[in-house]
Amino acid sequence: MPNAITGQLCVVGLGPGHADLLTEQVKKSIAEATDAFGYFPYVERLSGLAHLRLHASDNREELDRARAALNVAAEGRKVLMLSSGDPGVFAMASAVFEVLEHASPDERQRWSALQIEVQPGITAMLAAAARLGAPLGHDFCTINLSDNLKPAAVIERRIRLAAQADFAMAFYNPCSRSRPEGFVRALKVLREECEPERLICFARNVSRDDETVTVTSLSSAKAEMADMRTLVIVGNRLTRRIGRHVYTPRSYEMPSYA
Amino acid sequence: MPNAITGQLCVVGLGPGHADLLTEQVKKSIAEATDAFGYFPYVERLSGLAHLRLHASDNREELDRARAALNVAAEGRKVLMLSSGDPGVFAMASAVFEVLEHASPDERQRWSALQIEVQPGITAMLAAAARLGAPLGHDFCTINLSDNLKPAAVIERRIRLAAQADFAMAFYNPCSRSRPEGFVRALKVLREECEPERLICFARNVSRDDETVTVTSLSSAKAEMADMRTLVIVGNRLTRRIGRHVYTPRSYEMPSYA
Numbered sequence: 001m002p003n004a005i006t007g008q009l010c011v012v013g014l015g016p017g018h019a020d021l022l023t024e025q026v027k028k029s030i031a032e033a034t035d036a037f038g039y040f041p042y043v044e045r046l047s048g049l050a051h052l053r054l055h056a057s058d059n060r061e062e063l064d065r066a067r068a069a070l071n072v073a074a075e076g077r078k079v080l081m082l083s084s085g086d087p088g089v090f091a092m093a094s095a096v097f098e099v100l101e102h103a104s105p106d107e108r109q110r111w112s113a114l115q116i117e118v119q120p121g122i123t124a125m126l127a128a129a130a131r132l133g134a135p136l137g138h139d140f141c142t143i144n145l146s147d148n149l150k151p152a153a154v155i156e157r158r159i160r161l162a163a164q165a166d167f168a169m170a171f172y173n174p175c176s177r178s179r180p181e182g183f184v185r186a187l188k189v190l191r192e193e194c195e196p197e198r199l200i201c202f203a204r205n206v207s208r209d210d211e212t213v214t215v216t217s218l219s220s221a222k223a224e225m226a227d228m229r230t231l232v233i234v235g236n237r238l239t240r241r242i243g244r245h246v247y248t249p250r251s252y253e254m255p256s257y258a
Numbered sequence: 259m260p261n262a263i264t265g266q267l268c269v270v271g272l273g274p275g276h277a278d279l280l281t282e283q284v285k286k287s288i289a290e291a292t293d294a295f296g297y298f299p300y301v302e303r304l305s306g307l308a309h310l311r312l313h314a315s316d317n318r319e320e321l322d323r324a325r326a327a328l329n330v331a332a333e334g335r336k337v338l339m340l341s342s343g344d345p346g347v348f349a350m351a352s353a354v355f356e357v358l359e360h361a362s363p364d365e366r367q368r369w370s371a372l373q374i375e376v377q378p379g380i381t382a383m384l385a386a387a388a389r390l391g392a393p394l395g396h397d398f399c400t401i402n403l404s405d406n407l408k409p410a411a412v413i414e415r416r417i418r419l420a421a422q423a424d425f426a427m428a429f430y431n432p433c434s435r436s437r438p439e440g441f442v443r444a445l446k447v448l449r450e451e452c453e454p455e456r457l458i459c460f461a462r463n464v465s466r467d468d469e470t471v472t473v474t475s476l477s478s479a480k481a482e483m484a485d486m487r488t489l490v491i492v493g494n495r496l497t498r499r500i501g502r503h504v505y506t507p508r509s510y511e512m513p514s515y516a
Contacts, residue, residue: 020286023380025278062508088387090508094395097505101498116503118388120380122281129346130376137352138408139416141399141425150396150510158397158423165419166412167399240359245374247355250320250348252408 006113007073011093013086013121014045018207021122029080029119037069038082038092046082060148062095067107070099074110086123090144090172093118124231125170128203131213133245135201135233138252140168145175145182155182156189163193168248169234174226183232184223190234194218199235201246202226215246264371265331269351271344271379272303276465279380287338287377295327296340296350304340318406320353325365328357332368344381348402348430351376382489383428386461389471391503393459393491396510398426403433403440413440414447421451426506427492432484441490442481448492452476457493457504460484473504 010029015021030036035053036046043056055072057065066081073079083091096116103111129136141162145155162169174183190198196219204212204227214225218234226232239248268287273279288294293311294304301314313330315323324339331337341349354374361369387394399420403413420427432441448456454477462470462485472483476492484490497506 015281018283020283021281021378023273023279023281024285025276027282028278086384086388088384088392088394090395093388093392094505094508097391097395097500097503098507100503101500101505118391120279120384120388122378122380123384126344126346126378126381130344130351130378133355133376134346134351136346136400137348137355139399139401141397141420141423142394143397149508154424154510158425161419161423162399162425165399165416167416167420242355242359245355247352247359249356250352250407252412 006115007076008078008115008117009069009073009081009096010079010117010119011081011083011087011096012119013083013091013123014042015122016085016124016127016207017205021127021207023119023121025119026121032078033080034077035072036080036082037065042082042084062092063099066092066096066099070096070107070111070114073114083121086121087118088120089123089142124172124206125233127206128170128201128213128231128233131203131206131211132201132215132233133242134247135235135239136168136170136248137250138168138236138238138248140170142170142172144172145186146173147179147182152182152185156185159186159189160193163190166236168236168239171232171234173228174230174232175223176228180223183226187221187223190218195237198237199239199241199246201233201235202230203233204230206231215241264373265334266336266373266375267327267331267339267354268337268375268377269339269341269345269354270377271341271349271381272300273380274343274382274385274465275463279385279465281377281379283377284379290336291338292335293327293330294338294340295323300340300342320350321357324350324354324357328354328365328369328372331372341379344379345376346378347381347400382430382464383491385464386428386459386471386489386491389461389464389469390459390473390491391500392505393493393497394426394428394506395508396426396494396496396506398428400428400430402430403444404431405437405440410440410443414443417444417447418451421448424494426494426497429490429492431486432488432490433481434486438481441484445479445481448476453495456495457497457499459491459493459504460488461491462488464489473499
């Protein structure tokens, strides 16, 4: 055998939806791959590409999907693991490393020669922020509101401390059909910690045909404004509107607590 | 006059360095533009493009640069404002809106018909995180350590609260020649709040030819490991190594404080 089989697993970000928001790097990886694994709607985005074997699976099957992709890569194939947005932000990259860490001795042996690479993408908060103006132009934090993999008390504590630090905040997965209470809880904490005029922005399906963007105040925000396809951005105390845009100033004056 | 002059200002992100990390959207905007404004090294990246008038300026001249770009756009031209990374993360987008907000009556009139758009890019922390593995795979925050535009006490307070919330952290501008003390202060706060084994990652010039990535523990970290071209990522208490990669698990157990 002249060459050992060295398969590849490339974990890529497809961006928030529009094809123009892919990087050239990810386009090249797609062109060179043999297989693509991912959640149904992400695999669907590559459905016109005849050179790819597509392996779609359901949400919440991330670990099984990662294991299957590693096994196909171990056959010497060039495998893509698809995420929307960026693969490292609440997406598949961590799931792949989790499976690698907890591999059985057999799996560890089988996967040992694989080339594993992560390629970044435009994550939803950057696309939403660009559409809004520049709400993340000063220090900010990024929180997944789903309590699927962490206790709700941790999420509430993080939002409270982030408000006290006066971070702008980007919320992913504000609520889903099965867990509508996540964003309700977040709004409650924000209302305890922030002034009623605080700006809050709802960006749904940014870069897609049915994109909607809504900006309102914390006092006027309603839980129904966010669904599982919405990225929520909460401003810091200085975030303001200028015309149709929202931005957070680069400068920050000493607040009363300092 | 058949058409009113409606100039455009497009604030774009060029990504962290490598041309393959540009989006197709930004490439198209570059192809269609007439002028490009930016800090010298970013303008240099477009120096081969004969169709563009290039307007390079020095760092810390952001507001003058934004004003000049708006004025050229008001002549009916298609103007790019260049940032590296993403324009909305510690870059030019906020500076443009700041100038618009504080425009004189004359400027307001001159700029009123402009089309202003922000186009996202791969910001340094996403490129660094991808190279490392997935250190930002759980809740995280993003802090600019420069005290050029905000008090050092605000930065220290934010790092302390972020550590108490157990966010992973990405630090931009950890230190510059004129202000070497920013990262020294950050390390001091982190050592007060986090365990000595906490992982800390130094990613310098990611995607460029001279890229370097170093992973160490908080107890072994030294201030000299970061310069103005370094993106620093601090893990949360669960961030770990797996082979040559660093990742933060998606799941989070209830910690003792909850």
